[in-house]
Amino acid sequence: MASKATGRWLVLAVPYLWLLALFLVPFLIVFKISLSQDAIAQPPYFPTFDLAEGWAAFKEAFAELSFENYGYVLSWDNEFIEAYGSSLWIAGISTLLLLLVGYPIAYGMARAPKSLRPTLLMLVILPFWTSFLIRVYAWIGILSPEGLLNQLLFALGIINRDAPLQILNTDTAVYIGIVYSYLPFMILPLYAALEKMDETLLEAAADLGCPPFAAFWKITWPLSLPGVFAGCLLCFIPAVGEFVIPDLLGGSDTLMIGKVLWTEFSVNRSWTVSSAVAVLLLLVLVIPIVFYQNLQAREVERR
């Protein structure tokens, strides 16, 4: 009995240790830096804790921690709040677009002949075999004024050679980039939810007098909601903090918190402010994560 219990604890300990070492400890370090002050030194902030200096020094260093950086970030005079808002907005719109594009694809896949489904699934996952960065760069080649899209439109005579479409370096390009890059994360949970749905439910609805379109809204849509929520959160959360896509495809006026954080860290060399930005970003994202977990718990209960 004792060995069985020990074994179970060992198995449980692995993921906890993993989270402790690779999530909680780094987070606490970042949090500590966010409470420190900038310094031109190595490391570029103070205070630092050195246990060798004894308890008194530790207490002294602790007293120097403050929430000053948070006040700076949350002040209306600076661009941070605007950047958070803009990030949430862009991520929200992108998630909506992802849902609109992803749902029909997932639906088509789930209703495809069984023999075809693994192939379709493979095709959705296939882009992951190329580097994310390269795929985003490729969009520059497509969207730039001399890019493939404009070339095609010239060739078809749809637009004038003197007035190419200005998509690159706009918010539109960011939306295109996010929708393209995150689409598999939307499709896969939707597909999982739609695929396990019993198709005789639709026959039953039709049998009871419900035409197909109404049956979609009354049966298919509510039953796919867990997939919709999972897909939306999987896309929304990373999209809020997205840095590469707005940096490469967005314009100078595309304001996203990931980009701001990067500027704060690499250009302004302020570890402390960028840490505070990161901690606040985490807080903003924790709310939808908690919401999602609640939802999942309810889902488990229902079974």
Place this chain on the structure above:
Amino acid sequence: MSTGVAEKTQKTIGGIRRKFAPWNDPQAVPLISYKNVTKRFGEFVAVDNLSLDIYEREFFALLGPSGCGKTTLMRMLAGFEDPTEGQITLAGQDLVGTPPYKRQTNMMFQSYALFPHMTVWDNIAFGLKQDRMEKGAIDARVEEMLKLVKLEKFAKRKPHQLSGGQRQRVALARSLAKRPKVLLLDEPLGALDKKLREETQFELMDIQMELGMTFLIVTHDQEEAMTVADRIAVMNQGRLVQVDQPAVIYEHPNSRYVADFVGDVNILDATVETVEPGMVTLRPVAAPERRFRIAQDCAAKPGDSVAIALRPEKMRVELDPPADTNVNCVQGEIWDIGYLGDLSIYHVELPGGVRVKAAKPNLTRMVERPITWDDKVYVYFSPDAGVVLTS
């Protein structure tokens, strides 16, 4: 409800059942009519040029092994499949091309197909809401249905909070709620255990009588079909083999296939010796020195090879020969005994090596039975016990 009233209702129902036989009335107009219906899935012929009439208030069973086309036949009536050729009419109207949501049929699905995100109440009300029935009328109808299937207390539950038997009842209530012209039941009791299944069979019959509706049931369980149905259609490979009342199907099967599929049966090969009106004399292949007399009119000619179908319960196994010389008798040896409690099934090997089964009710509680393994026994049956099958 007092038992007296219940008994009376039962008697009335029995009385109506006994008199009900519209299929014998040449004036009767069928409610459902399949006319030369063929359904092909690619190369596979699921239903093969089939014609069938079903009458109003009838409880009709489609019986056959899986893949015989019975489910396809039903799904064509519901509108989930369209016939490749032929015509299906319901109350005189041609159904082909009408989508399922515009047909006055409702189906109880084998998997029940209850909407998992809706309560029992909402499941039952679903079809009524589609008809834009007014709220008060929906409430009244749902209450009535819940009462009918005895689930009043479970209205607010979701399907996953119910037992299998309760789900089956919700599915039944949902399919009955719209008062369809025909209720289609696709293996409705397949998922229930034996006891519950038997109870539910009688409940189904009572509900059918009470609502005065036409029920069409698909089943592979011959006992179920025999219990519930007014008429049974036995199907094989997309065709109807025999359509008749349960007792006729059982006692007068028209072919080896029907005799074999419905109930337990011994099939003995034999050669026709003489044919008289109402009596056939045959020479069984398993015991050529014997002659069997079967009381029936027969189209076969002397010398034809035929089969004799004998139900085990109509055969007697005794240690002594029968006193009555009129009965058919053959000698054999006990090969095996199956003790079922109510019955014992004796497997008797005839001299030619053919084995037959004879059932004997266990009328006393004696554990030591007089007949045992390797005993020499007489197997006998009266001339009206067997059926000569020419196909």
